[in-house]
Every structure is written in structure tokens, then in C-alpha cells.
Amino acid sequence: MTSLTSASLAQQLAQTTCHPVLPKEFQFGIGLIVDLSATSDIWGKVTAGHSFADEIKRQAQVIQAKVEIGRYAEERTIYQDTDNFSDSQARTMHIGIDLGVPTHTPVFAPLDGKIFGFADHQTQGDYGPTIILCHQLDGLVFHTLYGHLSRDSLAxxxxxxxxxxxxxxxxxxxxxxxGGWASHLHLQIIQDMGNHTDDYPGVIDPAQADYYLNNCPNPNLILKRTDLK
Structure with missing residues (x-):
């Protein structure tokens, strides 16, 4: 097994044919790319009776989107009101991609792999049921994390x-x-799991971005949507 750099993994994945993680009509269908940063226009449309999740659904209906996409490396402030982030207010940078699709949508393995870890993280704002796969590409080892799954996925x-x-x-x-979220998949690539076994941070302190963005490269290397960087 060979240790990875972000560049070598990106090069390998760019040249690799991955199976869609979601049914093709979702993974490659019309997408609403959602801006949840602090300066987004979406917050001007949020009221006591109309949450940001409601507004995302409204915008998706307007363009008949098949999937709502939460961006990689985006800084957000939506986490700090949840129990899971109550003691980590500095964690605001999202280092996966979110794919908003209906409940019970199937999730497929993009590449051959093995179960590395799984758990049900039920603190409000956490991943809920989570599965981590371990993969090898020409001897290079890396992992993919799937969060916000159904509980029966862990059986x-x-x-x-x-x-x-x-x-x-x-x-x-x-x-x-x-974990209390609108139905979606959090997809993340992780090179070095460190001491983590069934979990890995999906939102980090921007002060640590250099390390985490290198260790967790853009999941679009697997998704291969042309409207995402």
C-alpha cells in the first residue's frame, strides 16, 4: 500500500470510471447548487415559518431540479445551533458535498471497497447512520464516507x-x-483516517483548512458533475 498525496489521488480518480453513487437521474440530473454561506441571498428569504431547507425546496421546484447540491469547501453558519456543534463554534467549513435527494434513494459503491467502519451518530446535527468504505487504486488507499443514511443501511x-x-x-x-436534516447524502473522500474508525469531521475550523482540504479532496472527483468545480 502506498501513502497518498492529494495530487496523486486526484490524478488517479480523474482517470478512473466510477459507478454513480446515486441513481443517474439524481447524480447527473438538473441540479440546484445551493449557497449556504453567510452572505447568501437565501437568508433574506428565511422566516419563522419558512426555513432555509424550505427555501431550497422552493428554488429546486422552480427549476425542476432533481438534486440539491451543497458545495465543497463552503463556509457556513448553519451548524452552530445544533447540539453536535455546541462546543465547536469555530467549525464552519464544509469539506464534503451534500446531495439532496428523496428519502430511501439507493446509494451505490463508486468503486470496489470494504467496510472500514459504520455507526449511528444520533446527536442532533450529526451524521446519523454513517458508513465508511476503504478503497485501493493501483495500491493507493483512501476512504469514502456516506452520512445521513437510513438506519436499516447498517444491518x-x-x-x-x-x-x-x-x-x-x-x-x-x-x-x-x-441527525435532524432534510434528506440528503453527505459524501466525503478521506485519505488518512488517523485515529477515526466510524466517523470523521465533515465540517472543520477554517484555520485548519490547509490540512483538511488536502486530506479530504473534492468529492466531485467521484461524482464527475460538469457544473461543479
């Missing part, structure tokens, strides 16, 4: 279980089981 799993490219291994969870 019959064990560490080291083989998951074939294109195999459905999970489903998208509902709000009452996914």
Missing part, C-alpha cells in the same frame, strides 16, 4: 465486508433518523 454489516463497485449498500435516511 448485516461487519468490518472488512467486501462491497463491489455498483453494489447498493445503503439508502438515504429520513429526518428523524439522519
Amino acid at each position: 448485516d454489516l461487519f468490518i472488512g465486508k467486501s462491497i463491489q463497485q455498483g453494489e447498493q449498500f445503503a439508502r438515504i435516511g429520513a429526518s428523524n433518523e439522519n
Whole structure:
């Protein structure tokens, strides 16, 4: 096994055909790219009876979007009112990609892999049911994390279980089981898991961006949407 640099992994993934993580009509369909940064126009449309999630759904309906996309490396302030971030107010940079799709949408393995870890993180604002796969590309080892899954996605799993490219291994969870969020998939690439086994930060302090953006490169290397950087 060979240690990775962000550049070498990006080069490998750019040249690799990945199976869609979601059904093609979602992964490659019309997408609403959502801006949740502090200066976004979306906050001017939020009221006591109309949340930012409601506004995202409204905007998606206008353009008939099949998927709502939360951006990689975006700084957000939506986390600080949740229990999971109550003691980490500086964590505002999102280092995965969010894909807003209906509850129970199937999730497929982009590449051959094995179960590295899984858990049900039920603190409000956390991942909810989470699965991490370990992959190898020409001897290079890296991981993919899937957050906000359905609870039944964790059934019959064990560490080291083989998951074939294109195999459905999970489903998208509902709000009452996914950490309290609108239904979506949080997808993240992780090179070095460090001491983490069934979890990894998906939102980090921007002061640590150099390390984390290198260790967690853009998941669009797997998704391959042309409207994302």
C-alpha cells in the first residue's frame, strides 16, 4: 500500500470510471447548487415559518431540479445551533458535498471497497447512520464516507465486508433518523483516517483548512458533475 498525496489521488480518480453513487437521474440530473454561506441571498428569504431547507425546496421546484447540491469547501453558519456543534463554534467549513435527494434513494459503491467502519451518530446535527468504505487504486488507499443514511443501511454489516463497485449498500435516511436534516447524502473522500474508525469531521475550523482540504479532496472527483468545480 502506498501513502497518498492529494495530487496523486486526484490524478488517479480523474482517470478512473466510477459507478454513480446515486441513481443517474439524481447524480447527473438538473441540479440546484445551493449557497449556504453567510452572505447568501437565501437568508433574506428565511422566516419563522419558512426555513432555509424550505427555501431550497422552493428554488429546486422552480427549476425542476432533481438534486440539491451543497458545495465543497463552503463556509457556513448553519451548524452552530445544533447540539453536535455546541462546543465547536469555530467549525464552519464544509469539506464534503451534500446531495439532496428523496428519502430511501439507493446509494451505490463508486468503486470496489470494504467496510472500514459504520455507526449511528444520533446527536442532533450529526451524521446519523454513517458508513465508511476503504478503497485501493493501483495500491493507493483512501476512504469514502456516506452520512445521513437510513438506519436499516447498517444491518448485516461487519468490518472488512467486501462491497463491489455498483453494489447498493445503503439508502438515504429520513429526518428523524439522519441527525435532524432534510434528506440528503453527505459524501466525503478521506485519505488518512488517523485515529477515526466510524466517523470523521465533515465540517472543520477554517484555520485548519490547509490540512483538511488536502486530506479530504473534492468529492466531485467521484461524482464527475460538469457544473461543479
